[in-house]
Amino acid sequence: VSTQSTWGKSILFLFSQKMEDKPSFLQKFPFDLSDVTPLKQYEGTSTIMSFAYDPEYETILDYFRALLVKGEVSARVFELSSIVILRLCGNYNAWYIRKKCIEELKLDLISELEFIEDILPGNEKSYQLWEHRRYIIEKLGDYSKEFDFIAKVLTEDNKNYHAWSYRVWLVEAFNLRDEDLKRLELYFEEDPKNNSAWNHRHFLRQNQIKTAEDLHDELK
DSSP: OOHHHHHHHHHHHHTTOOOTTOOOHHHHOSSOOTTOOOOOSSOSSOOTTOOOOOHHHHHHHHHHHHHHHHTOOSHHHHHHHHHHHHHOTTOHHHHHHHHHHHHHHTOOHHHHHHHHHHHOTTOTTOHHHHHHHHHHHHHHTOOTTHHHHHHHHHHHOTTOHHHHHHHHHHHHHHTOHHHHHHHHHHHHHHOTTOHHHHHHHHHHHTTTOOSHHHHHHHHO
8 A cells, every 4th residue: 555545545534534522634634734834815804705614624725725825746735635625526726736746746546546436425526526537547548447437426326417428538538439338238228218328329329320221220
């Protein structure tokens, strides 16, 4: 198990706890932040449209914001991004700096897929999560587990737009139309009225039906 993966697992555990007497963010975070001056979102009196964050999350964002402004790319920034994403999966800045850390620190991509799996429950419709997974798979060049991953998501919601859109990208990126046509039959067996599956079949077949015979076969 990589150090990166170990940090990630401990971070997810510590910051998913909801105990009244749980330790503070600074007590839980595995890196020293004593050299960082937290950067507040609002200076002075906040505006009428200010976001009301809980105190711990506000502290997390203040440190995260300071490190972003500083331009730091490090293990602690990477782990801090894990916490921000855990609290709000749609935080674009957290995913951006996370990708930058992966690139510059040459972090383990398999561990990053594990991170995505860990935070997936409740975030199955996060644009940022799906885009990040696409980025990781592109770097790995290995799609072998992706249909199983998509199937896991579609088991919970067989019309999840993000999962089907990701499937379209996967098929195009790795030239998997014929393979996916066979896999798709399962969804028609489960739910013949699944319009998402029918739309995907249309995508798969749209450039394959070229003759009257092809059309006849498809109608059958």
